[in-house]
Amino acid sequence: MPKIKDITAYLDRIAPPAYQENYDNSGLIAGEPHKEITGVLVTLDVTEDVVEEASKRSCNLIVAHHPIIFKGLKRLTGSNYVERTVMMALRNDIAIYAIHTNLDNVHTGVNRKICEMIGLEKTKILAPKKNLLKKLEFFVPEENTKEVLNALHRAGAGEVGNYDHCSFRSSGTGSFRPGEGTKPHIGAQDVQEEVKEHKAEVLLPAHKEHAVLQALFAAHPYEEVAYYLFLLENENQEVGSGMVGELPQPMQAMEFLRHLKRSMNLNMIRYTKPTGREIRRVAVCGGAGSFLLGQAKRSQADVFITADFKYHEFFDAEDSIMIADIGHYESEVYTKDLLVEILNKKFANIASYLSEVVTNPIAYL
CATH class of the missing domain: 3.40.1390.30 (NIF3 (NGG1p interacting factor 3)-like)
Structure with missing residues (x-):
């Protein structure tokens, strides 16, 4: 059990x-x-x-x-x-x-569920997070490259969106001279050695660093592994706040609000004045999401669905987007x-x- x-x-x-x-x-x-x-x-x-x-x-x-x-x-x-x-x-x-909030921030989490209930397509994270990815570079004999990469993939490295086992490698010559007390996989002590090697590169989530490095050291044939680890500024497109997607067909504002009320089984919706545009692009954030209003505007969403907007924050819509506050519990239930x-x-x-x-x-x- x-x-x-x-x-x-x-x-x-x-x-x-x-x-x-x-x-x-x-x-x-x-x-x-x-x-x-x-x-x-x-x-x-x-x-x-x-x-x-x-x-x-x-x-x-x-x-x-x-x-x-x-x-x-x-x-x-x-x-x-x-x-x-x-x-x-x-x-x-x-x-x-x-x-x-860890379930809020993954692309298969709370906000994806809201998008599914509303019927949104082509969904993506509204505000992706930075500094969550690292790049690992290491050097390995060409004949051992596949074995080592497979170990790293099993540990969680090399996933990019819906692709896995992703890596890049380039060929070159590695040189080294084993010192006293070493037990080299290739070569002998005090003898300069040259080996055909791959420089391999993989991306990994920062929180999996320990597991990936342990896999590298366990699978690599060298007793001293040459590697570099970099924190990336890249946005992780699968982790972040809110989501944005599109309706299969555009709707008039009031028609969309009625659709939203039915889809989410809502008692009420607090909303700002419609902009006059049809509703096609929709941003969502389960729970208290007023902090994402600027991002929803920049995404060119026609409506932003969330909860817990304060009175004065509704003015920030400025007729460029419609805010639909559906309630905290209602957005996450x-x-x-x-x-x-x-x-x-x-x-x-x-x-x-x-x-x-x-x-x-x-x-x-």
């Missing part, structure tokens, strides 16, 4: 914790990772009612989008809902795992469906449930 750590490790591969924002607290928040799984309850938020539901369903792992703990707890006295919820989970031997889909693909033998508790703290009359 899989353990809690098997579930969390898999989710960490889907949305690496390295991609979360610096204010976030994704990961295993409470519980023992080596316990065997009895069931998984998936929720947007963790509350006392959610913990009770998990207990009734015999689930000992809650997978939530929002972390129950954002800042460190200095005491557990039950003085607020956060403390009470954590205490209740611990008493019932239920672990809590959060997958928050289908993350539950996304997570259950992800879990069922890998762990079909484990019961994964959508929480039936409505954790939206806002009601509408």
Whole structure:
């Protein structure tokens, strides 16, 4: 039977914790990772009612989008809902795992789910992140190149978009003289040696540096491996905030808002005055996304769908884009469906449930 750590490790591969924002607290928040799984309850938020539901369903792992703990707890006295919820989970031997802005920031995450529900095509990250990629260059005897590259690919290097096993190599001559105490793979001590070598280059996610270097050292025939590692300024097109895509057919503004309301099962939409243009290009950001308004404009989106806009921020639309604020909970609630889909693909033998508790703290009359 899989353990809690098997579930969390898999989710960490889907949305690496390295991609979360610096204010976030994704990961295993409470519980023992080596316990065997009895069931998984998936929720947007963790509350006392959610913990009770998990207990009734015999689930000992809650997978939530929002972390129950954002800042460190200095005491557990039950003085607020956060403390009470954590205490209740611990008493019932239920672990809590959060997958928050790291799931927001991957191209298969929260915003992709919104795009699918609206029916957008040709989707891409709205604001890609920089400094998440590295380039590894190394030198290897030509006859060993394929073996070493395959090891690096298995460790996560050489993926570019939907392509994998990507690399570049050039041929040259390597020269060296093994010193005292060495055990050279090629040549002999104190003898100058020349070898036909490849200079090979691969890209890798920065957070996989350790695994990739370990694979390089393990697979490389030389006892001293010559390599260079560079942090790249390139934007990672698969990691970042928001998404933008296109409707199959353009719609008039009010027609689109009605479509949005139906697609996302919304009670209401707060929106700015339509620009007069048809809606074709659509930007989205689950949760609080006002910080992306400028990027949505630069992408030439006709509408920006997000939540938590403040009154004065609506003026920033300046008639160049329509803002559609659909509510924080409403924009992210289908993350539950996304997570259950992800879990069922890998762990079909484990019961994964959508929480039936409505954790939206806002009601509408």
